[in-house]
Amino acid sequence: MTITIFGKGNMGQAIGHNFEVAGNEVTYYGSKDQATLFGDIVITAVPYPALAVLAKHYATQLKGKIVIDITNPLNFDTWDELVVPDDSSAAQELQQQLPASQVLKAFNTNFAATLQSGQVNGQAPTTVLVAGDDDAAKQQLIQALANSPLQVKDAGKLKRAHELEAVGFLQMTLAASEQIGWTGGLAVIE
Structure with missing residues (x-):
């Protein structure tokens, strides 16, 4: 499968690493790059305010594509709310x-x-929770990561993204206040 990642930072590289380990072809674009190739799956590993810019600029090229939003729309001025x-x-x-x-x-x-690392604090496998209204798109993501160390779980419809963003916000708050490490976080143990 072909994967396009907008974002060359820590998250973009870590996500791309797992797709590559699973045998997918990955192309990365930075904030100053003009994207020319769009894979089967497109990852937006960018800050929340950049989502609207990407959507507007590449709307035509993204038609029919699976687009994965990884953002946590946090108010970074206060670290006290989602925006x-x-x-x-x-x-x-x-x-x-x-x-x-x-x-x-x-x-x-x-x-x-x-x-x-594929692990939460070296103790449990990293679980990626995915929400969306298109079941075939979710299955394609799960399949694309099947040979990676990650577990991928279907978290339900796209409206569940609200709860996922709240969980992401909570984890970031805990890590920023040094109550957990950046190698830790919430884990799903079967």
């Missing part, structure tokens, strides 16, 4: 901006270190 309405999420906003794409929410409840 999306209580009945929405960054992923739901992105789906409205890209109605011809299949938007999924994933990777936002994981830290880059846990994605890179």
